[in-house]
Amino acid sequence: MTDVARRLSSADPKASYLAAKAGIDAAIARVLDSGTYIHGRELAAFEAEFAAWLGAGGCAGVANGTDALELALRALGVGAGDRVATVANTVSATVAAIVACGAEPVFVEIEPDTMLMSPEALEATLQADGAGRITAIVPVHLYGQACDLPAIVAAARAHGAKVLEDCAQAHGAGVGGRKAGTWGDLAAFSFYPTKNLGALGDGGAVVGGDATALERVRLLRQYGWRTRYVSDEHGRNSRLDELQAAILRARLPHLAAENAYRGQLATRYLEQLAGAPVRLPVVAAGGTHVWHQFVVRTPRRDAVRAALEVQAVLCGVLYPVPLHRQPAYAQRISLTHTEQACAEVLSLPLHPGLTMADVDRVAAAVRDVM
Numbered sequence: 507m508t509d510v511a512r513r514l515s516s517a518d519p520k521a522s523y524l525a526a527k528a529g530i531d532a533a534i535a536r537v538l539d540s541g542t543y544i545h546g547r548e549l550a551a552f553e554a555e556f557a558a559w560l561g562a563g564g565c566a567g568v569a570n571g572t573d574a575l576e577l578a579l580r581a582l583g584v585g586a587g588d589r590v591a592t593v594a595n596t597v598s599a600t601v602a603a604i605v606a607c608g609a610e611p612v613f614v615e616i617e618p619d620t621m622l623m624s625p626e627a628l629e630a631t632l633q634a635d636g637a638g639r640i641t642a643i644v645p646v647h648l649y650g651q652a653c654d655l656p657a658i659v660a661a662a663r664a665h666g667a668k669v670l671e672d673c674a675q676a677h678g679a680g681v682g683g684r685k686a687g688t689w690g691d692l693a694a695f696s697f698y699p700t701k702n703l704g705a706l707g708d709g710g711a712v713v714g715g716d717a718t719a720l721e722r723v724r725l726l727r728q729y730g731w732r733t734r735y736v737s738d739e740h741g742r743n744s745r746l747d748e749l750q751a752a753i754l755r756a757r758l759p760h761l762a763a764e765n766a767y768r769g770q771l772a773t774r775y776l777e778q779l780a781g782a783p784v785r786l787p788v789v790a791a792g793g794t795h796v797w798h799q800f801v802v803r804t805p806r807r808d809a810v811r812a813a814l815e816v817q818a819v820l821c822g823v824l825y826p827v828p829l830h831r832q833p834a835y836a837q838r839i840s841l842t843h844t845e846q847a848c849a850e851v852l853s854l855p856l857h858p859g860l861t862m863a864d865v866d867r868v869a870a871a872v873r874d875v876m
């Protein structure tokens with residue numbers, strides 16, 4: 507009989523739950539007992555704790571990351587007729603939020619090494635925007651690494667555009683010791699179960715120092731009510747419930763250690779894969795990477811992925827098709843670096859449920875199939 511190797515995948519939300527089970531179970535019991543299931547103490551406490559953890563001015567919980575992006579854009583005044591600059595190598599959610607506001611996405615090219623928004627390309631895009639229709643910029647801190655925020659924020663300010671950071675993959679990432687989510691006018695987080703800080707269901711938050719805009723998010727997330735049953739403006743229902751807020755409170759104290767452990771796993775990968783015929787991830791100078799994904803690149807991506815699967819190593823591809831090539835958001839533009847990245851990226855398993863030996867096994871498998 508042959509040994510069946512444990513399947514290693516790029517995320518394991520159950521392992522994350524089990525690692526914090528006692529605290530999470532107690533938090534769930536506390537909420538069930540409390541009799542308040544929406545907009546109560548747990549949400550208020552989580553908002554305060556998460557804002558403090560980030561060093562942000564404030565936080566407003568919402569139903570998911572996509573809503574966080576959309577409501578933040580609306581709170582910043584983005585609407586019909588506006589254009590919003592972002593990247594095309596992101597999840598559909600980033601662009602869905604822009605379109606939901608009635609705005610139009612403008613895709614900016616990425617840096618070939620970090621695969622993050624290029625500040626030079628952004629400058630050029632803004633310069634070409636004579637009419638000043640680009641009113642907001644959404645940099646996406648992809649894979650756990652922050653964009654060049656000082657340069658992006660400076661370019662935005664010079665153009666009079668707002669900055670909304672997409673932090674869905676970057677809980678705890680930063681630049682120069684200052685966390686992602688505290689640089690822009692607002693930032694959007696997702697607590698989808700596989701994110702570095704995950705709920706056991708959907709969840710999201712808008713974070714930032716613009717108190718007026720944050721207050722507006724609080725109106726928009728509940729029918730535009732300032733006073734109960736009276737809509738000041740057209741809002742909707744996008745609430746973070748008490749159960750998810752309490753679960754996130756139980757997990758937040760572990761986030762720094764989990765991010766550090768992700769860093770150790772990534773360091774191990776970099777050592778074990780040194781000299782292997784794949785392009786390894788590049789960490790920008792002065793940045794704190796929280797390794798939401800460990801992404802290698804190879805032109806033979808699909809074949810390598812299939813060969814690894816045979817060895818019970820399940821890899822992810824974030825993202826196979828750039829937004830400007832997707833039917834819903836197609837644009838007749840060409841973005842060479844973005845298209846090449848989407849064709850080559852492969853996420854190796856990396857999450858806090860893995861051991862160093864697991865990483866060694868994956869690295870050996872990668873060398874073997876290459």
Ligand SMILES: *Cc1c(COP(=O)(O)O)cnc(C)c1O
Pocket residue numbers: 570571572573596597599600646672674675696697698708709710
């Ligand atoms: C997960 C994710 C989102 C969307 O978050 P949801 O909670 O799934 O709506 C947005 N942007 C990026 C970059 C993401 O990874």
